[in-house]
Amino acid sequence: MTFDLGAIDGGAVAAPPRRTSNLRLLWRDRLGRTGLILLAISALMAILGPIVFPFDPAQVGANSASILQPPSLTYWLGTDELGRDVFSEFLAGARISLFVGLMATLISTIIGAGVGVISGYFMGPVDGGLMSMTDFFLVVPALPLMIALGAIFGQNLLIIILVIGFLSWPRTARIVRSQTLSLRQRQYVARAKSLGASDFRIIRKNIAPHVMQLIVANTILVVAGCILAEATLSFIGLGDPDRISWGSMLHFAFVSGAIGRGAWWYFLPPGLGILLVVLAFTLVGHAFERIDNPRLRGSA
């Protein structure tokens, strides 16, 4: 039996080819379009930037006159407290910040969707146990926990990604669970069951695809949260010392006293970069929410 059981129910599922029309709706939404454009700019910056303007962390200034230099033709965004080029450092930071944010979101979405689907599909004690765990992680303050874990397990990129990813899933799990609960009541799930489909097959064929469509908005907002979390952790001084992100740039700007010396070219760009990327994901995420819930429309 190779045909998609979900297709039998056709009309009742109300799932027309949504993906393309979603993107079109997003483009029609003024804020969504702004977000998409900002996203494209950030992606370009992170992918091409370090190739065109490679950052060499070892290339430190020769003498004290070369540190914290204001912007000039040689150094478009001046130099940092070690006399390195802030502009190429900024581009290298874009790559790390986006990479950590996306990877952490991937982990968080896999865990969240997994816990949510299993919990909502099997219900009963499985649901009780998983949701107690979810509620626990939902209320335990994330940043102190991330700081504790980061301080204990050391500072490298993988640890940071894992820590952020493992602490950002509870909301996704909650949303996926409630969607799964309502999906499993649908007729086509009952039909698939009566045709002898296994639980695994029903989840894979009839539940997961629909759930995935519904958590797009949430997932995009999670990226924004993960990028902010990385920036904050790195600012606290728990960033990977070998891989400079925007957050760790701000950490070094802060501890080296760049603010007191008025070196705005050092602490303005990374912050604006974080704002740009987080805002881009937030705008797109909220635009998706408006598409899913028309009552919220009228703001843009």
Add this chain to the structure above:
Amino acid sequence: MPPLLRRVLVLCASIFAVLTFNFFLFHIIPGDPIRLIARSQRLDPEAVARLRTTYGLDGSLPEQYGKYLSNLAHGDLGYSFSLHENVADIVGRALLNTLILLTVSTLIVVIVGIAIGVFAGSRQGTRSDSTTVVTSLVFWSLPTFWVGMLLVFIFGVWIGGLPISGITTPNAVYGNWFQYISDIGRHLILPTLTLAIVDIAFFVIITRTSLLEVMGEDYMLTARGKGLSRRTMVWKHATRNALLPVVTASVLYISALVAGAIQVEVVFSWPGMGLLMYNSVMARDYPTLEACFLLTSVAVLVANFCADLIYRRLDPRVTVGT
């Protein structure tokens, strides 16, 4: 089982889970915690044994766990090796300072945020509504610590005029209580402003969304049919109902509030739990870090419990059932 008792039990279970989690976190540090504490590979066995006893790391794991719980029950949070003082004393002082900061900023954030949210939501589709939404989304996307850094630059370096560090002026002599309090008040301005700039946006967005949902309800149509004025409709009928989801959402805000406070305290050297946590990370002072994490988590669990009670009190519908 009565609902209240059930919630108290859940709270106790959560606190116990945090305690246990905390124990495993700091007692099963990868590698030997003693090596991390001593920051040296070469230690004579006698010194290692002494350090083990000092930090409660001797004996089997269940023994350590028992000792850990009994120490906690006696209010003994260990000894800070970077500050050379009992952690409980350090944390006590820091907690008070954090509470001052959080009380003032939360009051401002919640009141201003809800007011702006209702204002924007009741003018859905207008220019002032869309401006408010866009501004809120931009502000909510700002990293709190960076806003703090900008304010330090503006008010500490560029324009000047406001204190950018600490809770009081160093070596100040106060003639009376009022001077002392107003000095703290002046030091509170920038940290509070930082939290407000970022966090007000959260309540604006949540309140607006919730108000829009309520405005679409049938009873709002009835209210309009009765010929009620716009003001009465929005503030008396819609806002009251719209505030319920806002209370629920505040639970999520508590975690963001803690995160924001940590960052603000670091940037402005506000001597609270956040700065303490930062300093103990820098000094790798595990006993202090452990206590900070434990207390923050328990405080947040208790705050959640209270928010839940308030919610149940406000909305009679939820008391039935669970």
